[in-house]
Every structure is written in structure tokens, then in C-alpha cells.
Amino acid sequence: MFSIGSLSQKTGVKVTTIRYYEQIGLIDPAIRTEGNQRRYSESELERLGFIRHARELGFSIEAIGKLIELNQLPDKVCAEANTIAYKQLVETQAKIASLKRLETELLRITKHCKGDGQISDCYVLSSLGDHGKCISNHGADESN
């Protein structure tokens, strides 16, 4: 059995985050010692590792919750897990594309400025004041 600090060390998930996950129901409430301290099993260690891994891959807490549910139903078809993962892939690719556009503009803006001019002639500031100078249509994702 592991203490919360031990679990945190082994998984890389912070103590406060582990408590948070318990609070929001992502993980089950831990059993307690007589002194009210949490203790975790090996399988709970593995579960938290799964969660951390999925978080690193950008899955939302909600999606991870679903994946965990699916994992409890071995007879279920895994199309849903695949859908969740595929959706995550698509979102990641969209984010990359969007950031690439931002990079283009930031490169353009920064390479014109040697940082020794006056503010009144500042290319960074004038570029930010004038979207018309932008080559790439970097508008924030219009999905919202």
C-alpha cells in the first residue's frame, strides 16, 4: 500500500492533483488508516498511471473517465475508445495547424525588429495594431 506522497512520486501526479481527482470522482475514494491518511494499492497506482498518460496525450478529464469506464467492460466493442482517441488526434492536428499560422506571423513580426528603434517606429506594435499586415489568416479558431 502506498501513501499519497509515495503514489505522487511513483506516478508524477502531484498530491493536490490526486486529491482533486478523488474529489471529482475520476478515481475512487482511497481507503484510510486509523489516522485518516489515504492508502493506495498497486492497481490504483496503475490506474493513476493510465490517467497521467492520457492527460499527457491531451485527453480531457471527461474523455479519460469514459475510457476508464470502457476498461471495466471487457466484452464491449472498442469502437468507442477508438473514437475518443481519434477525436483527440484530430484536435491535436488542428491545434498544430493553428499554432503554425501563429508562428508564421510571429516570425514575420519579430524578424523586422532589431529592438533598437523607438516605440513610435516599432514594427511589433504597429503590426499588432494592424491585422492587415498579416500574411497568414491567424484568426483564433473560429470554432467557438
Add this chain to the structure above:
Amino acid sequence: MFSIGSLSQKTGVKVTTIRYYEQIGLIDPAIRTEGNQRRYSESELERLGFIRHARELGFSIEAIGKLIELNQLPDKVCAEANTIAYKQLVETQAKIASLKRLETELLRITKHCKGDGQISDCYVLSSLGDHGKCISNHGADESN
């Protein structure tokens, strides 16, 4: 003079966000009508456009506040504006690199799963449960 709704429409910044920006001091409090409604000038319209543009490029509210201050000091050297923009560029590039690594793993995970197997044999779930299968070291940015 523009109403807040008018300003919102012209700039693409939502009404609630404009109020929020006033609350946090990013923009000056608007003058009011007898009926207590906000009215904005052409120059305030331009200022909000600047802010929106900078937000789209990923600058934080804090950074934008600094850029706005710099803009008020025409005699100041623009090295600081350049620093802010360059820092933003570097962060954007780091984020792209990180997302690329995530994409690699998500591609690997999703392409193995046709979605018709059982959960007990699910590659998505087993991959999330076992970081050892990862080709790319996609650990979350360890900058935190």
C-alpha cells in the same frame, strides 16, 4: 461613439469580454450615458482591435498590458516590445514541438485499432496503460 454591442460587433470581442477587460484594467473605464450605458470612441475601437489581434497571436493579458504601456511612451526604445514578441514566438514553437510528439503517439495508437475488437484486446486502452509502448517521449512539458 459606439455602444458596447456595436464595439463588440466591430472588433469580434464579446460584450462580456469587453466588460471583463475593463474590470481587470486592460482597457480604461468607458464614459457613460445618462442611462449608465458605456460609449466608446474610435481610438478605443482601435485599442480593442490591437488587444484582440495580440490575443489571437497568443499573447497573455499581462504581456498585452505591457505592450499597451509601451505604446504610450513613444520615446522609449522598442527592445522590450521585441522581447515580448520573441518570447511569444519561442513559446509557440515549443508548443508546436510538443503537440507534434503527441500527434505521433496518437497516430500510432489509433492506426492499430479498427474499432471492432473487444475492450479486453483494445490497443487504445492498453497503450494508455503502458507508456513503454510510446515511441516518442511525449511527457507533458516538464517546464512546470
Add this chain to the structure above:
DNA sequence: ATAATATCTACAGTCACTAGAGCTTCAAGG
């Protein structure tokens, strides 16, 4: 036994918004 470290809960903060309740003001139409 004592001191240091780990753990606990409760509450609030982070960042950039966002929503909704309940009210007032404004503008358009009859």
C-alpha cells in the same frame, strides 16, 4: 521525548473568459 516531515480538510486562487438572474434603458412600431 522531540523535531521534522508528511498528511489532512477547507477554501480560495490561477487564467481568460463565460453565463445567467434580475433589473434598467433604449429604440422601433402601432
Add this chain to the structure above:
DNA sequence: CCTTGAAGCTCTAGTGACTGTAGATATTAT
């Protein structure tokens, strides 16, 4: 002029995923 609907107001709390701290208790090491 009156009515109605749209726009605007403040206040408060919520979003998502954490994160920090105060004040207390429990555990571990010396």
C-alpha cells in the same frame, strides 16, 4: 404616447484542470 422587444447594466458564480495555503493532525526519524 404606449407597448414591446432588444440592448444594456451589475453581481455572482461557473468553466477546466489544476494549485496553493492556513491551521491542524499523524507519522517518521533522531
